[in-house]
Amino acid sequence: MIGYRDLLLRLTIWFLLTADLSWANIFMGVAVSLLLPTFGPRSYTAPAILKDWLQIMWEMIVAVPRAYFEAFEMILFPHDREEITVEPSKPRRTPGLLFLDIFLITFTPKTIVVKHYEEGRHEVHWVRRRRRR
Amino acid sequence: MIDLLSSVCFGIGIFFWFWGTWPLVGNRSVLFKLHSLSVSDTLGSMAIIIGLLLKLPHEWPLLLLALISLAIWNTVLGYVLAYCASGRGRYD
Amino acid sequence: MSWLLIAMILALLIPIYEACQDEDIWQKMLAFASIATKTSLMILAISVLRDDWMIGVVGILILSLGNASLMLLAHILRRCSLDTEGVLKE
Numbered sequence: 001m002i003g004y005r006d007l008l009l010r011l012t013i014w015f016l017l018t019a020d021l022s023w024a025n026i027f028m029g030v031a032v033s034l035l036l037p038t039f040g041p042r043s044y045t046a047p048a049i050l051k052d053w054l055q056i057m058w059e060m061i062v063a064v065p066r067a068y069f070e071a072f073e074m075i076l077f078p079h080d081r082e083e084i085t086v087e088p089s090k091p092r093r094t095p096g097l098l099f100l101d102i103f104l105i106t107f108t109p110k111t112i113v114v115k116h117y118e119e120g121r122h123e124v125h126w127v128r129r130r131r132r133r
Numbered sequence: 134m135i136d137l138l139s140s141v142c143f144g145i146g147i148f149f150w151f152w153g154t155w156p157l158v159g160n161r162s163v164l165f166k167l168h169s170l171s172v173s174d175t176l177g178s179m180a181i182i183i184g185l186l187l188k189l190p191h192e193w194p195l196l197l198l199a200l201i202s203l204a205i206w207n208t209v210l211g212y213v214l215a216y217c218a219s220g221r222g223r224y225d
Numbered sequence: 226m227s228w229l230l231i232a233m234i235l236a237l238l239i240p241i242y243e244a245c246q247d248e249d250i251w252q253k254m255l256a257f258a259s260i261a262t263k264t265s266l267m268i269l270a271i272s273v274l275r276d277d278w279m280i281g282v283v284g285i286l287i288l289s290l291g292n293a294s295l296m297l298l299a300h301i302l303r304r305c306s307l308d309t310e311g312v313l314k315e
Contacts, residue, residue: 013198015194016194016195016197016198017194017195017198017289019192019194019195067175067176068176071149071172071176074168074169074172075152075172079168082162082164082165102212103205103208103209103212106171106208106209106211106212106215107171107175107204107208109168109169109171109172109175109176110168112164112167112168112171112211112212112215113212113215114164114215114216114219115216115219125164125168125215127165127168143229147229147232147233147236150232150233150236150263151232151235151236151239154236154239154240154259155239157239157240157243157252157255157256157259158239158242158243158246163249163251163252163255166252166255167255170255170258170259173259174258174259174262174263178262178263178266181266181269181270182266182269185269185270185273188273189273192278192281195281195282195285196285198285198289199269199284199285199288199289202285202288202289202291203262203288206288206289206291206292206293207262207292209296210258210291210292210295210296213296213299213300214251214254214255214258214299217251217299217300217302217303218251218254218299218303
C-alpha cells in the first residue's frame with residue numbers, strides 16, 4: 001500500500017502538470033498515482049515524525065530568502081577561502097528526512113554537502129570570506 | 134508596474150547568471166565552481182522564472198512546477214557532482 | 226524582452242567555451258550542467274516571447290526530467306575512475 005506522503009507528492013505533480021480540476025482529470029490522477037509502484041524500501045511509522053516534516057517544510061520556506069541573502073553576500077564580498085568541516089546531523093532520520101536535510105544544506109550557496117556518513121555525520125564544504133590583514 | 138517588476142526580476146537573474154558563470158573559466162577547484170554555479174543556475178534561474186510568472190500569471194501551475202523542479206534538481210545535481218568529484222580522494 | 230534573450234545567449238557562451246577548453250572531465254561536467262539549465266530557461270523565455278505556450282510546456286518537461294542523465298553519468302564516471310585507479314595500484 002502506498003503511503004499518504006507519496007500519494008500527496010504524485011497528486012501535486014499531476015495537478016500542477018495538467019492544471020485541470022475536472023472530475024475526469026481528478027479520477028485519472030488518483031488512478032495513476034495509485035497504480036504506479038512504490039520505489040525503494042519505506043517505513044511509515046511513528047506519528048512524531050509528522051512534526052519533523054512540518055518543521056522541515058517551514059525551514060525550506062525560510063531557506064529561500066536566506067539563499068538569496070547569502071548570494072548577495074558572496075557577490076559583495078569576495079569569498080576566497082575554502083574549507084571542509086564535519087558536522088553532526090540530527091539522529092534517527094528516515095531516508096526522506098535525510099534527503100531533505102542534505103537538500104537544505106546544499107541549497108544555500110555557501111555550503112555544499114560533500115559526503116554523508118552512515119553513522120550520522122555530514123562532510124560540508126564551505127566558502128569563507130578572506131581574512132582581513 | 135507588473136512589467137517593471139518582472140524586468141527587475143529578469144535583471145537580477147541575468148546578473149546572477151553572469152556573476153556565477155564567469156568563475157567557470159578560471160582555474161579554481163570543482164567545489165568552488167559549484168558554489169558559484171549554485172548562485173547562478175539555481176537562484177538566478179529562479180529569479181527569471183519568477184519574472185515570467187509575473188508576466189503571465191494564468192500559467193502559474195506549470196511555472197510553479199518549473200520553479201520547484203529547478204530548485205530540487207539543481208541542488209541534487211550539485212550534491213551528486215560534489216560527491217562524485219571528491220571521491221577521487223584528492224581536493225585540488 | 227529580446228534583450229533578455231541576447232543576454233542569455235551571451236551567458237550561454239561562457240560554459241560552452243569552458244566545455245571546449247578544459248580537459249578535466251569534472252570541469253566539463255559542471256559546464257554541461259550549466260548549459261542544460263540555461264538552455265531550458267531559454268526555451269521558456271522564447272515561449273513567452275513568441276506567445277506560444279506549447280514551446281513552454283516542452284521546456285518545463287525538460288526542466289522537470291532535469292539533469293537525471295547527468296547525475297547517472299557522474300556516478301558512472303566516478304566508478305570508472307575508481308576502477309582504473311584500482312588497476313593501476315595492482
